Amino acid sequence: IDGVITGVRDPRRLKAVADADLAGHLGDPDLDAVVATLRLACQSPIVVVNIVGVGLQTYAAEVGVGAPCTSVPDGLSFCAEVVDTGRAMTVSDAAAHAVYSQNPMVLGGVIGAYAGVPLVDNGIVLGSVAIFDDHARVFSADVLDILRHQGKLAGSVLALRRSARMDALTGLPNRALYGDRLAGALARLERHGGMVCVMYLDIDDFKIINDTLGHGAGDDILVELGRRLTSVLRPTDTLARFGGDEFVILCEDLVSVEQAEDLVARMVAATTEPWDIQGRSMPVHVSIGVAMTDSARTEASALLGDADAAMYLAKKEPGSTSVLAPRRRTES
Numbered sequence: 001i002d003g004v005i006t007g008v009r010d011p012r013r014l015k016a017v018a019d020a021d022l023a024g025h026l027g028d029p030d031l032d033a034v035v036a037t038l039r040l041a042c043q044s045p046i047v048v049v050n051i052v053g054v055g056l057q058t059y060a061a062e063v064g065v066g067a068p069c070t071s072v073p074d075g076l077s078f079c080a081e082v083v084d085t086g087r088a089m090t091v092s093d094a095a096a097h098a099v100y101s102q103n104p105m106v107l108g109g110v111i112g113a114y115a116g117v118p119l120v121d122n123g124i125v126l127g128s129v130a131i132f133d134d135h136a137r138v139f140s141a142d143v144l145d146i147l148r149h150q151g152k153l154a155g156s157v158l159a160l161r162r163s164a165r166m167d168a169l170t171g172l173p174n175r176a177l178y179g180d181r182l183a184g185a186l187a188r189l190e191r192h193g194g195m196v197c198v199m200y201l202d203i204d205d206f207k208i209i210n211d212t213l214g215h216g217a218g219d220d221i222l223v224e225l226g227r228r229l230t231s232v233l234r235p236t237d238t239l240a241r242f243g244g245d246e247f248v249i250l251c252e253d254l255v256s257v258e259q260a261e262d263l264v265a266r267m268v269a270a271t272t273e274p275w276d277i278q279g280r281s282m283p284v285h286v287s288i289g290v291a292m293t294d295s296a297r298t299e300a301s302a303l304l305g306d307a308d309a310a311m312y313l314a315k316k317e318p319g320s321t322s323v324l325a326p327r328r329r330t331e332s
Contacts, residue, residue: 005124006086008074009054013083015235016124019173020158021180022051022060024068030157031061034150038131039063042143046111046132049119049154052083057127064132076103078114079128086125088148090115093136113137115144117151121158129154167241169219170226178240178248182300185252190296192253197260197292199249199322200307201229201267204285204315206245217277218245221284225271232266248304257292257327264288268320287314288322 005013035047046064050057057079058069074080078100082089091097091114094106105111116130129151131143139147165177173181185196203209203221210218222245229239229247238250249267254260267288275284289311291303306325314323 003123004086004118004120006084006118008052008080008083011235013124013126014053016122017051017053017126018236020051020121020126020162021177022058022126022158024058024060025062026060028061028157031154034129034154034157035061035063038129038147038150041146042131042139044131044133046134048079048130048132049127050079050116050130051119051127052077052079060127070105072103072105076100078103079116079130082116082118082128082130083125086118088115088117088144090139090144092138095136110134113139115139115147117148119151119158120155121162126158170223170241172226172230172247173238173240175240175242178238178242178250179300181238182250182303185250186293186296186298186300186303188252188296189294193294194252195254195256195260195292195294196298196303197249197251197254197263197290198303198307199251199264199267200289200291200304200311201247201249201286202311203245204287204320209282209284213277213280220277221275224275225284225286228270228273229267232270233263237263248307254292257324260290260292261324264290264322268322271320285318285320287311287317287320289314289325290322291325292327294327 007013031049034049038044038047048059048065049061051060055073056069056071057077059065078091091100094100094111094113100106111132112135113133114130116128118125119127119129131147165174167174189196209221233239240248242248251260251263271284271286275282289307291306291310293303310323310325314321
């Protein structure tokens with residue numbers, strides 16, 4: 001597909017896969033309807049909406065697999081080939097294929113034929129929509145047409161889900177998506193340890209900027225601030241817009257307070273670079289409140305509240321500044 005990001009190992013694609021938060025067996029009625037329709041219309045025993053990672057196939061919806069994911073090397077994965085090329089693919093006799101005959105499910109007699117189309121959202125191939133048969137089969141033109149249309153439908157479902165969880169102006173995650181990710185990060189502390197850090201940020205005197213330069217200039221600043229912050233944060237961090245001029249950042253897997261402080265310093269430095277707003281050079285200052293915990297028992301609302309309170313303390317200082325809230329520690 002022209003102009004679409006492909007490649008199983010492309011970092012931009014892997015970031016989009018992670019951001020999609022499509023864990024296996026979502027129980028999503030729309031994606032479940034896609035695989036159910038394909039199973040009936042195409043008379044295929046196995047149908048998947050497959051989100052492809054590196055050596056990992058995660059099924060956002062499936063019939064016939066019975067597992068949320070499987071692990072097959074990329075070189076033997078039918079769906080990984082679709083992601084790599086961005087093109088539809090059919091294999092009518094998998095057992096006779098030079099490569100796919102070595103696929104574990106082909107060797108086990110589970111897969112005999114394959115047809116798959118790219119699963120595309122926001123210009124990125126996240127995975128594939130595919131049908132498998134347990135014997136060699138030449139798929140008819142009608143079957144392939146149905147598969148193509150259902151693949152587009154699955155992509156539309158993902159686009160609608162993404163738009164409901166993204167901020168329309170900046171393209172960043174919104175409050176709802178941030179809340180989901182923060183809850184997940186706190187839950188993971190129980191298993192993986194480390195620390196979770198929440199940062200609450202807003203622009204100083206943003207109302208004055210809007211009143212002086214107009215809301216169009218204010219929007220430009222919000223978009224540019226999102227871009228600058230994204231450029232200095234880690235790929236695994238989540239930057240979200242809460243509304244107005246308020247942004248929140250989620251960082252997990254931190255090993256020290258100093259690591260969080262380094263991220264904050266980079267964010268402050270990014271905001272002090274010259275700003276050109278509608279042809280006018282002007283300073284833009286931000287205040288950042290930082291809160292950290294190493295306890296899975298910490299309430300998400302409490303951690304956000306700590307960061308919010310620290311941000312208001314930072315506002316008492318001139319220029320772009322930050323304040324670290326007292327750390328929430330593991331409860332005994």
